Amino acid sequence: MRFLFKTDYEDDIKLFPHSGYVVSYGILLALLLIAPYALSSYLMSQLVFVCIYAIVGVALLILTGFTGQASLGHAAFLAIGAYTAAYLQTYNVPFPVYFLAAGLLTGIIGAMVGFPALRLTGIYLVIATISFALIVEEILARWESVTNGNEGMRVKTLSLLGVAVPRDSPTFYYLCLAVLVLTIVGTLNLLRSPTGRAFVAIRDSETAARSMGVNVALYKVKSFAISAAITGFAGVLFAHKLSFISPEMFTLQLSIEFIIVILIGGTFSLHGAVLGAIFIVMIDPFLTYLKDDMPGIIAGIAAAFGASTGTAGNIQSSVAAFASLNGLKGAIYGIIIVLFVLFEPLGLYGRWLKIKLFFQLFPLYKRATFKRQKIYVKSERNR
Amino acid sequence: MLDFVQQLVSGVALGCVYGLIALGFVLVYKATEVVNFAQGDLMMLGGFFAFTFIGMMGLNYWIGFAGAVAAMALFGMLAERVVVRPILGYPQFSIIMATIGLGYFLRSVAGMIWGTDDLKIETPFSQGVLRMGSLVLAYDKLSVIAATMILCTLLWLFFNKTTLGTAMRASSENMLAAYYMGIPVKRVVSVVWAISAAVATCAGVLLAPITFIHSNVGLVLGLKAFPAAVLGGFGSIPGAVVGGVLIGVIESMAGFYLPEGWKDVAPYVVLLTVLLLKPEGLFGLHVRKKV
Structure with missing residues (x-):
């Protein structure tokens, strides 16, 4: 684990606290710059x-x-x-x-x-x-x-x-x-x-x-x-x-999407905005991919576990019917939001920080580090 | 003049609809300080339950109504247990997002189960109008006005006169202190959600002849009921109804006297103005901050 020694305020507010930041963000920027030729x-x-x-x-x-x-x-x-x-x-x-x-x-x-x-x-x-x-x-x-x-x-x-x-x-x-x-x-x-x-x-x-x-x-x-x-x-x-x-x-729906961006990414760091944006924009093609390919994959798994061809075909068609149900996307959206609020309130970036800390502290990591405080009193809540 | 009175009356009827939905918001807020963005969707689901009991299974209207209310009360408890209880006490923002997510989920699932067509329930007051002089008022709207008044009075009495109501107010002030005083806070919250879902169902079933039932009805009406609750001061039961009636009257007057397009915007303009002058709404309590 790296310890940063800060001797004055200038150290505390540096954009890149140590050289690791320069290297990793440099690589990221380079990848983004060559992206049009690769994707x-x-x-x-x-x-x-x-x-x-x-x-x-x-x-x-x-x-x-x-x-x-x-x-x-x-x-x-x-x-x-x-x-x-x-x-x-x-x-x-x-x-x-x-x-x-x-x-x-x-x-x-x-x-x-x-x-x-x-x-x-x-x-x-x-x-x-x-x-x-x-x-x-x-x-x-x-x-x-x-x-x-x-x-x-x-x-x-x-x-x-x-x-x-x-x-x-x-x-x-x-x-x-x-x-x-x-x-x-x-x-x-x-x-x-x-x-x-x-x-x-x-x-x-x-x-x-x-x-x-x-x-x-x-x-x-x-x-x-x-x-x-x-x-x-x-x-x-x-x-x-x-x-x-x-x-x-430009409806309320879009405003909610923007809020979801920062909620899923994490509301305490700018990383959250980028991670959340990736999540929200990429979920659409991902769901389309699932809709197209999932029935075949599931039927394949079923066949591998010894289901007869007829049963596998049935499974494939029923999964396909389920995947093409109207509004499935909205339901998945809703579930994702609820799950994030319940289990990952710090968002994707929070999860990344937890994983990082886990390895940095290896046998000493404890969950309580990231525990939020609950407030049960009305006058303290209304700040 | 007659036009004005007719607009006023139909505005009040419309406003009672908003007030009825707003009551559900206020109930949950009053007892747990949770803003339930899925309230409109609970109403929608209640309407679908009633449609299943009455329209599909052919039960008597009143039995089906009661069945839907009971089923939705259970559903409200379930929603509270799964979505709200784990995050009780966290910042309002998290809870708002969780209920928005719940609303998304309910809308989509209802669309999957009951389809996307407009559904209709046959009610004893679907037909017929009441004539007073040259005033005309449909029975279905009258039923909404009556139900709003009755529910508002009952809930107000419940909150202010019964032990359970006092327990709810106490746990809203300070959950820990209420718990130390022997109030089973978790059960109280659960009961509040049941009541609020039941009120939402009443709204859903009574609205069925007027707005029909479809999976987006909750979102559309919820967006109007929400300003109603805010206008009245979130957390005041009579305030919700007054706010609803105000929004309804403004909407119907703006639709009649102002150019096209104002009908949908006028309630929000009024809401913003009121919030500018009185940030805690008309009947809201000013909360002192502890530093």
Whole structure:
């Protein structure tokens, strides 16, 4: 096990605590850079979605994970970013300009949502953000002169410095990857700055933060604005990737998906956003794969255990019938969420940390290290 | 003027629907501080149970109704035991996510079992209207208003006058202290879930002639009942009904007097405004923080 000796504050807030980080993240980045030459075009497309979901995940982590303000309205911010891009495009505004404009506009709207949210906590905040998202959805459907209503808007091919970047090209993937990396590095820097420390202080105890001189209102609004702006950037990429946007894409369902991203990934570290995004985006192709191949595999296993050909055939057809049931995906989704909340509350990244610690401490690892504290008293719960 | 009164009455009827669902939210919240996002889906499931008993097995309406309520009460206890009890006492966020997951699961499974068509239950009050002067009110809506009033009164009495109700309020304040005082907290929570699922079933069965039963009905109505509960101040039983009626009246007035599109948005606009002015809702209690 490696012991890090820290002698001053600068040591404590280093981006890369030791050289191992540089090596492993360097290798990861190299792999991501050669990915377009190794993976199929379908997987590349999924990888772009992973990037976009991860950007939103990071944005949500800033707000929910680090400032402690739950939001079920991030689909609305994504929609505002996407629609700003699509609308400005009709006036032939160049990409860098509308990319920044989308982020700026979403950030301002995020700050405007943040003001009413100042006095709200817990469930009241959740319902307020849901209301905001539903109102935005309705405005997008009704404001036909700008958004083209329910018919949706076409998004033209992205053109960067005069070069067209089709949505399936490796260049588009590199663009998304660059935005993701910049977002993560920027967020890491934000979190080790006084602003980030103030966010975490507010999450842990608002009263304590206030008595230490943190301007709670200011930092909450900042957190909302930053989170919304990042989601707005993701919205521009989202619009280009889909090349067509309409109001029914940005429903409550999508907001819940974003929350699931950070829940499954882990809400206490930026790794969680990326891991959760991979999980959420890849579960779809995985389930399709199961649906197509599982009946054959199960029948094969049954045959190997001595079932007759007829029985194996029956098993295959019944498993296939079960797999093609309508709504099986929703049920699996639900089960996954419940299982994560019950058994892996720290998410995938938490599981990775546990495994790592297990080997580091080898015979001395104990489960209680990661045990959460239960709070049974109402006044302590309502922080 | 007549238009206004007619809109008001149908708004109140609609609002009672929301209030009835919101009652279930409030019950669970009041006793355990758990926000149950799957409440609408419990209602949907109750409707399907009643359809199975009445429509498919051909039982008498009232017997089928009672059967569905009893079955759902058991189901509520089961859901509590499996999903909620292990995470009781953890941050609200975890519990909200768990119940969202439960809702997903119930919706999909109900869709698999009962199909995706709109189902209908024949009820004694499916047909017929009550005429008062030139006012017209359908019996099925009247039945919802009546049931909401009765259930609201019963539950209020239950919470404020009976020993079990007091035990529930005590365990919501401080589970450990309640346990030391001899209250079987786990059983109390289990009973609350049973009651809440039973209330949800009442809503589901009474709504069946109005909204029909399909696997998404819980999500659609739950999204309206939820603001109702918040508007009234989460945790207040009369508040849930008042909030529901307010949302219903606003919705029906906005649909009648304002341009198209406002009908669905107006309740949320009002909700945001109220939360701005009174963050704890109309009847909510202001909770003091312990530092």
